[in-house]
Amino acid sequence: MSLLDSSFWEIIKASFAPDIWFRLAPAILETLYMTALSSFIMLVFGLFLGILLTITNPVGLLPMKIIYAVSDWLINCLRSLPQVIMIILMIPVARLIFGKSYGTNACIIAISATCIPMYARMVEGSLLEISKGKIEAAKSVGSTNFQIIFRILLPETLPSLIRGFTVAVITIISMTALAGLFGAGGIGDIAVRFGYQRFQHDVMFASVYVLTAFVQLIQWLGNFISKQILKKRNLI
Amino acid sequence: MTNIKDKLLDRSNVDEYIKISGLYKTFQTKDCSLQVLKGIDLTVRKGEIFGIIGFSGAGKSTLIRCINRLEEPDSGSIKIGGVDILKLSKKELLEKRKKIGMIFQTFNLFEAKNVYRNIAYPLEISGVSKSEIKNRVLKTAELVGLSDKLKAYPGGLSGGQKQRVGIARALITKPDVLLCDEATSALDPKTTLQILDLLKDINKSTGITILMITHELDAIRYSCERMAVLEDAQIIEVGRVRDIFNNPLSRTGSLFARVYTEFQQIPELENGAGI
Numbered sequence: 001m002s003l004l005d006s007s008f009w010e011i012i013k014a015s016f017a018p019d020i021w022f023r024l025a026p027a028i029l030e031t032l033y034m035t036a037l038s039s040f041i042m043l044v045f046g047l048f049l050g051i052l053l054t055i056t057n058p059v060g061l062l063p064m065k066i067i068y069a070v071s072d073w074l075i076n077c078l079r080s081l082p083q084v085i086m087i088i089l090m091i092p093v094a095r096l097i098f099g100k101s102y103g104t105n106a107c108i109i110a111i112s113a114t115c116i117p118m119y120a121r122m123v124e125g126s127l128l129e130i131s132k133g134k135i136e137a138a139k140s141v142g143s144t145n146f147q148i149i150f151r152i153l154l155p156e157t158l159p160s161l162i163r164g165f166t167v168a169v170i171t172i173i174s175m176t177a178l179a180g181l182f183g184a185g186g187i188g189d190i191a192v193r194f195g196y197q198r199f200q201h202d203v204m205f206a207s208v209y210v211l212t213a214f215v216q217l218i219q220w221l222g223n224f225i226s227k228q229i230l231k232k233r234n235l236i
Numbered sequence: 237m238t239n240i241k242d243k244l245l246d247r248s249n250v251d252e253y254i255k256i257s258g259l260y261k262t263f264q265t266k267d268c269s270l271q272v273l274k275g276i277d278l279t280v281r282k283g284e285i286f287g288i289i290g291f292s293g294a295g296k297s298t299l300i301r302c303i304n305r306l307e308e309p310d311s312g313s314i315k316i317g318g319v320d321i322l323k324l325s326k327k328e329l330l331e332k333r334k335k336i337g338m339i340f341q342t343f344n345l346f347e348a349k350n351v352y353r354n355i356a357y358p359l360e361i362s363g364v365s366k367s368e369i370k371n372r373v374l375k376t377a378e379l380v381g382l383s384d385k386l387k388a389y390p391g392g393l394s395g396g397q398k399q400r401v402g403i404a405r406a407l408i409t410k411p412d413v414l415l416c417d418e419a420t421s422a423l424d425p426k427t428t429l430q431i432l433d434l435l436k437d438i439n440k441s442t443g444i445t446i447l448m449i450t451h452e453l454d455a456i457r458y459s460c461e462r463m464a465v466l467e468d469a470q471i472i473e474v475g476r477v478r479d480i481f482n483n484p485l486s487r488t489g490s491l492f493a494r495v496y497t498e499f500q501q502i503p504e505l506e507n508g509a510g511i
């Protein structure tokens with residue numbers, strides 16, 4: 001059903017037809033899979049890079065000029081690439097790793113390459129927020145740098161880290177939709193193939209519902225968890 | 237008993253328990269270098285509460301932070317019980333810091349941890365067993381009067397309670413020295429008095445040496461026997477609190493004494509006419 005020959009309202013009604021959702025179901029799973037795996041990869045490497053940036057900072061726990069400058073530069077470079085370009089650039093890399101340049105797994109590489117530097121910056125921002133006094137208190141009782149990072153820095157900034165992660169996961173979802181254009185499958189792929197190429201706007205509407213629901217749910221969850229933590233700590 | 241005897245035999249170690257000599261510290265900023273400590277010499281006796289007073293920017297915090305090397309001085313020596321803190325390796329320093337407690341004006345508690353875990357933290361990072369930690373946390377919490385707040389988070393405590401947590405956290409490792417950087421400056425007079433009483437009690441019962449920096453003369457008069465006056469990066473007066481107070485030789489000393497006595501003597505202050 002298309003907007004060209006049907007009314008808006010008819011398309012909305014048609015978009016709840018079971019056959020559309022049968023078609024959408026595997027795509028939803030693909031999107032979930034891409035989002036979950038990319039988020040996990042982003043979390044691990046983003047945290048690592050963010051911590052590295054924070055502690056090797058000239059005013060950080062363990063100032064290391066060269067490592068800081070190199071990772072700072074690298075992250076800026078990666079962040080200056082628009083998502084589409086990153087997807088295209090990562091095609092040969094995906095072919096190298098998976099033997100094919102399209103598909104869900106191939107796109108996870110491009111998504112990670114975009115989102116890891118972004119989340120690293122968010123982590124850096126969160127970690128730099130911590131008051132100098134807390135670090136000094138931890139130092140004054142003889143903490144090693146390792147203990148300061150994992151027992152003070154990360155737990156103290158957890159609510160902020162979670163909020164950043166929420167925003168980043170939402171970016172990943174939108175990027176999976178974009179990756180659909182490049183053969184990644186998922187909801188984006190459905191929206192493009194049916195909504196754009198075949199004018200089946202009811203299908204596109206259905207995919208919009210799903211994406212919207214995902215984003216709302218994730219934002220709500222992120223806010224909820226970080227709020228619960230702040231409440232528990234008596235900070236709000 | 238033998239322990240006390242040994243300590244008495246070595247008088248020098250008692251009279252010069254903390255011995256700071258020729259301490260220099262310069263802060264490099266982009267366009268200038270600022271000399272914050274210019275040849276500090278200071279000795280503190282074992283088991284005393286020693287006060288350091290001075291105006292804002294005199295270098296008090298910098299001096300006290302050199303003692304546990306939160307700040308690295310340029311030159312000089314800081315000996316505690318004969319051990320030069322500035323010569324310790326990184327690893328030795330971490331161990332030594334467990335024997336030098338510190339409390340702060342802004343308390344600096346860990347907001348992610350409840351009171352129990354805040355107090356326990358220094359032991360947790362030292363690999364002490366859970367049961368031993370529990371034992372000591374409960375004891376220390378009782379000492380500072382926080383037994384009923386162990387499950388609370390710092391966010392829900394009053395200033396006085398926060399500082400008690402800070403004190404407990406600093407004392408849990410049974411340190412020999414306690415550094416107080418404006419420990420009562422953020423508290424109201426009544427709470428200040430309670431905290432000072434607590435510090436005095438702890439000093440009496442454990443024999444811990446306390447180094448207290450503040451700009452509140454009252455706090456020093458109330459708790460210290462000896463004090464030093466820091467002015468423009470130098471110690472300009474050292475002596476008994478009573479002497480400095482009654483007969484100050486330095487500008488800062490007399491200014492502090494004057495401000496204090498004048499405030500006491502202005503009758504208008506009592507009914508707010510001075511405003």
Ligand SMILES: Nc1ncnc2c1ncn2[C@@H]1O[C@H](COP(=O)(O)OP(=O)(O)OP(=O)(O)O)[C@@H](O)[C@H]1O
Nearest residue numbers: 263265272290291292293294295296297298299451
């Ligand atoms: N990290 C730093 N970098 C540059 N300058 C510093 C630094 N820390 C302190 N200073 C400067 O050193 C001087 C002494 O500072 P310090 O904090 O020791 O003073 P203070 O006597 O503790 O003052 P207050 O009573 O206000 O706490 C000040 O002029 C301050 O600006």
Ligand SMILES: [Mg+2]
Nearest residue numbers: 296297298418
């Ligand atoms: Mg200060």
